[in-house]
Amino acid sequence: MLYSDTIVALATPAGTGAIAVIRISGPEAISLSDSIFASVKKKKLKQQKTHTIHLGHIVDNGKVLDEALVSIFKGPTSYTGEDVVEISCHGSPYVQQQIVNLLLRKGCRTASAGEFTLRAFLNGKMDLSQAEAVADLIASDSAAAHDIALQQMRGGFSHEIQKLREELLNFASLIELELDFSQEDVEFADRTQFNALLNKISEVLKKLIDSFALGNVIKKGIPVAIVGQPNVGKSTLLNALLNEERAIVSDIAGTTRDTVEDQISLKGINFRFIDTAGIRETQDVVEKIGIERTFDKIDKARLIVFLFDKVDFDRSELQRIQQRYPNKQILPVCNKMDLLTPDQVEALKKEIPNVLFLSAKHRKGIDVLEEKLSGLVDSGALSGDRTIISNSRHYDALLKALEEIQKVKEGMEMGLSSDLMAIDIRQALFHLGEITGQVTTDDLLGNIFSNFCIGK
Numbered sequence: 001m002l003y004s005d006t007i008v009a010l011a012t013p014a015g016t017g018a019i020a021v022i023r024i025s026g027p028e029a030i031s032l033s034d035s036i037f038a039s040v041k042k043k044k045l046k047q048q049k050t051h052t053i054h055l056g057h058i059v060d061n062g063k064v065l066d067e068a069l070v071s072i073f074k075g076p077t078s079y080t081g082e083d084v085v086e087i088s089c090h091g092s093p094y095v096q097q098q099i100v101n102l103l104l105r106k107g108c109r110t111a112s113a114g115e116f117t118l119r120a121f122l123n124g125k126m127d128l129s130q131a132e133a134v135a136d137l138i139a140s141d142s143a144a145a146h147d148i149a150l151q152q153m154r155g156g157f158s159h160e161i162q163k164l165r166e167e168l169l170n171f172a173s174l175i176e177l178e179l180d181f182s183q184e185d186v187e188f189a190d191r192t193q194f195n196a197l198l199n200k201i202s203e204v205l206k207k208l209i210d211s212f213a214l215g216n217v218i219k220k221g222i223p224v225a226i227v228g229q230p231n232v233g234k235s236t237l238l239n240a241l242l243n244e245e246r247a248i249v250s251d252i253a254g255t256t257r258d259t260v261e262d263q264i265s266l267k268g269i270n271f272r273f274i275d276t277a278g279i280r281e282t283q284d285v286v287e288k289i290g291i292e293r294t295f296d297k298i299d300k301a302r303l304i305v306f307l308f309d310k311v312d313f314d315r316s317e318l319q320r321i322q323q324r325y326p327n328k329q330i331l332p333v334c335n336k337m338d339l340l341t342p343d344q345v346e347a348l349k350k351e352i353p354n355v356l357f358l359s360a361k362h363r364k365g366i367d368v369l370e371e372k373l374s375g376l377v378d379s380g381a382l383s384g385d386r387t388i389i390s391n392s393r394h395y396d397a398l399l400k401a402l403e404e405i406q407k408v409k410e411g412m413e414m415g416l417s418s419d420l421m422a423i424d425i426r427q428a429l430f431h432l433g434e435i436t437g438q439v440t441t442d443d444l445l446g447n448i449f450s451n452f453c454i455g456k
């Protein structure tokens with residue numbers, strides 16, 4: 001047992017609810033609970049089996065505070081690996097506070113953010129990437145982000161990394177052993193097998209690294225900038241997409257000054273739409289700042305909806321944006337189709353092959369745009385078992401691990417001596433271990449768990 005103190009925290013949100021859950025973990029969890037709980041069956045929790053629930057009263061100095069259900073989980077078969085007790089009490093803030101205070105008086109300590117999960121990690125109940133996934137799962141607000149977190153929580157990719165790391169560790173030991181026999185020129189580590197392992201590891205690492213572009217974007221929501229000249233209907237389109245009068249619309253060119261943004265989920269993926277100030281030459285100081293912000297937002301966006309509203313729109317503006325952002329997906333969209341003749345529509349279609357038509361004001365064609373946007377996200381990558389990483393800490397560690405693996409491979413090809421190769425292998429092992437938590441520092445753990453909720 002790593003910890004000698006017993007921690008307590010409210011596991012449900014503060015405030016009034018039907019029921020609130022108070023969570024206790026540590027060596028004294030059961031005895032402390034016994035000291036404040038009188039079960040209707042008159043049996044002590046200590047005598048009860050793990051994973052059982054008991055009805056009774058929470059009593060403070062002979063005074064009944066609440067009727068409650070108490071669940072017990074005996075270590076090591078619990079979430080944290082320690083003895084855990086959960087008190088489900090009535091959800092009044094007063095009752096919650098009284099019970100927590102009572103437990104503090106009896107000798108519990110207030111849990112810090114994420115401390116239950118930190119203990120689960122330190123007690124070997126989960127590895128670090130699984131613990132991080134718990135926080136991601138709680139924070140996930142779209143189906144896709146939820147899927148990624150859940151997969152990671154189940155150990156999807158950390159088990160794979162762990163296995164590869166062990167195989168690499170094996171070779172490291174053999175190669176280090178060769179150092180002891182350096183006079184005799186022996187090779188304990190089969191170089192062909194070792195090379196095959198290095199290739200396998202690089203392949204896995206590369207796949208995971210590539211998945212980050214999508215994973216990160218899914219976690220944060222895909223930023224889509226709506227840009228175009230003043231008055232083309234950008235704010236109207238934002239409102240239509242959000243189904244809410246979010247941005248001010250008027251027939252005065254230059255209405256939107258500051259950017260306005262909001263999220264919606266399309267087919268389980270979050271998109272963050274950013275309405276921007278219309279681009280034009282202007283002497284207005286405030287409008288100028290707004291237009292600068294438009295370009296800042298385009299820099300950060302992943303997709304650009306270029307909106308225009310008439311047949312004779314300024315083609316040079318579209319070209320300028322295409323030239324300035326050659327690596328971004330730009331979607332030309334023609335608004336106010338209600339004002340166009342069928343001939344004009346046909347002509348535009350011919351000129352701009354992938355153009356979409358809609359009428360933001362009349363909410364026509366919005367579904368086509370939505371369809372198109374969600375189609376642009378590589379949905380094939382989302383379905384199936386492919387692992388997607390979404391955590392930048394993992395991404396950094398994977399990049400560094402891959403770099404070291406490449407060094408080892410190059411070293412082998414150049415016939416580098418075992419001692420130098422061993423150093424690079426150790427580095428690779430270090431970075432792989434950072435992901436699963438086999439290598440940690442207090443700083444790192446502090447960083448990760450302080451972002452959790454209290455009670456988690």
Ligand SMILES: Nc1nc2c(c(=O)[nH]1)N(C=O)[C@@H](CNc1ccc(C(=O)N[C@@H](CCC(=O)O)C(=O)O)cc1)CN2
Nearest residue numbers: 021023051071073076077078079080081086125134456
């Ligand atoms: N009331 C409650 N609900 C909860 C949690 C919790 O801690 N309490 N969880 C917290 O996040 C999640 C469930 N996760 C859990 C994971 C493991 C164990 C557990 O007791 N594991 C044991 C024994 C498993 C068994 O054999 O039944 C173990 O792993 O050894 C409990 C909850 C979501 N819902």
Ligand SMILES: Nc1nc2c(ncn2[C@@H]2O[C@H](COP(=O)(O)OP(=O)(O)OP(=O)(O)O)[C@@H](O)[C@H]2O)c(=O)[nH]1
Nearest residue numbers: 231232233234235236250254255256278359360361
């Ligand atoms: N006929 C028609 N008018 C539209 C349509 N969409 C928007 N409008 C009108 O176009 C005018 C400008 O709309 P906004 O949404 O404010 O335009 P904007 O692009 O945000 O303009 P700035 O913020 O000034 O850059 C308003 O009068 C809208 O009602 C449409 O589909 N058809």
Ligand SMILES: [Mg+2]
Nearest residue numbers: 234235255256
């Ligand atoms: Mg506007």
